[in-house]
Amino acid sequence: MPRWVSLCLGAALFVQPAAAGPIDERVFSAFEALCLDNMNEIGRVPSFASAIGMVELNGEKAKPLLDGHAGHAWVGGAKETARYALMLTDEGSCGVTGPDANGKEVLALFLSNSRNQRLSNEKIGSSVRSVFAVTHPSRRGLEDIHAVVSIMTPNLPTVPGVNLSAIPEALAAANGIKVTVWP
Secondary structure, three states: OOOHHHHHHHHHHHHOOOOHHHHHHHHHHHHHHHHHHHHHHHHHHHHHHHHHEEEEEEHHHHHHHHHOOOOOEEEEOOOOOEEEEEEEEEEOOOOEEEEEOOOHHHHHHHHHEEEEEEEEEEEEEEEEEEEEEEOOOOOOOOEEEEEEEEEEEEEEOOOEEEEEEEEHHHHHHHOOOOOOOOO
């Protein structure tokens, strides 16, 4: 093989993006299954969290995850699989945070596996918050689910973590977020 072909192949291998790993996929699928699939029937989430073995945090332990909102928080997973937490506010927002996940890979999974329209993208310190309008098909044959999804990722290459949150269309409208055409 000519040397230039070897160099080109080596360069192509070097610049290939990393693929999402099992932790990234588990965090994204937890968000999709627990939050997006149940956005129009958010009261179903606690029973699903319990059914998959998540442990509810009470009182002071839940406060940091709820960021001042009234609601509930659960933790699940193990370091060997995927640690993540589920947050559900009394207002109807739902979120999953994955401290070990690669935020950019989870964002890529979201972009490739959802019907979405980017509403905004902003740097907040060393993080980036991306906000999307999302149309998610109902797995139960009901109307499509409309939600506004926020994904916070670190903007530092060596820092892991991701925070995904969703609010239903009605709550978004009540908070001044208007989506005229859903994806």
